[in-house]
Amino acid sequence: MFSIDRLRALAAVATHGSIARAARTLHMTPSAVSQQLAKLEREAGHALLQPHGRSVRLTHAGRVLAGHADRLIAQLASAQADLADLGSEVLGPLRIGGVGSAVRTLLPDALAALAAEHPRLTPTVVDGEAVDLLPRLVDGELDLLLVESWTTRPLAVPEGVTLRTLIGEEVYVALSVHHPLAGRSTIDLAAHADLRALADTAWACCPPGTEPHDTLLQTLRTRGVEPDIRYLLADHLTQLALVSRNVAASLTPAMSRRPAPPDVRFLATCPALRRDIRAAWLARAQSPPVRACLSAIAAAVATAVPEVPDGDGEEG
Structure with missing residues (x-):
């Protein structure tokens, strides 16, 4: 039986590309992460990592197990979230990032609704582009993104990131x-x-x-x-x-x-x-605040794009 903590360490290395960055995300020392991975290799009976310059990369066996680890971690997070929802209050920080037009159009009503329904929730917002925001989501610096995906350039996201189309x-x-x-x-x-x-x-x-x-x-x-x-x-x-x-x-x-x-x-x-404007979050980190915000944004979408006659840029 594999330890979930060891699988989490492997998944973090797969996502971040190095033991040092994985350690920062997991709030562990690099030495502790290395020890977890060494034990996991013994349990698996396969080499999971191999040297790559001054860093490491996953072997084929490591990639296979990391894929299973991501799914198991996501399922565990979903189970924990379901239990947390039983009588839990939506509170604490919620760090949101988004492209400017989506922030301007979708978030004001959503944030007002959250303030009324969940007064102990403390959202913060930063605007930016997906190319800059996605790494911050993966690194755990942000909880929820509003990003764009154009027909000629569909948005590519890292493993473990969930997307939901909000509006096209x-x-x-x-x-x-x-x-x-x-x-x-x-x-x-x-x-x-x-x-x-x-x-x-x-x-x-x-x-x-x-x-x-x-x-x-x-x-x-x-x-x-x-x-x-x-x-x-x-x-x-x-x-x-x-x-x-x-x-x-x-x-x-x-x-x-x-x-x-x-x-x-x-x-x-x-x-x-x-x-398309899409919400993005880490599957293994979907919390009650993230779900509450997604619900509030969904309610704001219906009035997000006012009708403007073609060819007319004037208001009214």
Whole structure:
């Protein structure tokens, strides 16, 4: 019979890639983790780790057992959570991270509901991109994420991270009313004339390594157009401020269309570009606060994206 603590040590090494990082996550010394792994190897009858430079990596047997360990740990966490829910109060810290548009649109109502229903819960929020937030989730620095996944670049997550799609929405090309394509309702990504107009347009976009940036590159490069990205701005509303002055175009998800500055038109694309907002958490760390927050966010989703007529960036 394998010890759950030893399996947890193996799973941590598999997730974090080193004994030292696993030890920090488990609040143990590297020596103690090494001792647990040595005992687990004797129990398993197979070598589970092998040297790799100044670190270690899992053998084939180690990867097989680590996969089972992740599932067992998740099942144990689920059992513990079910027991904790019996008469337990939702309280303590809840550390949330998310992309700006999702934080702005989904969290205010959710946080207000949590404050009313669970006054002893103390949520904190930090915004950022998935590329930066996911490592912090895996390292135990955050409990719950709101991240984005675009159709052209589906979100990849580490082993042990659970995803739940909260909302799916269309992505538009935002143009100034003075742009040559502004009189259109749709941009045809297969039409040579439309692509030429986009090639002659400067772009405002999220920084490299983010889903919006990679989506813009992939969408246009696969059609022979190299986008002229001049403005690297993480906030969609800041991008739209440049669009309104006919300085740039941008890719704008539906939930970021309002409040939009005047003189901006939103054009759908054919084929359609889409974005999902997903919640992400560690399966083995789903706590009553995480579940309460997921429930509150789900209640906020119904009113998350207000109706904005196509081509109209003005409020009202």
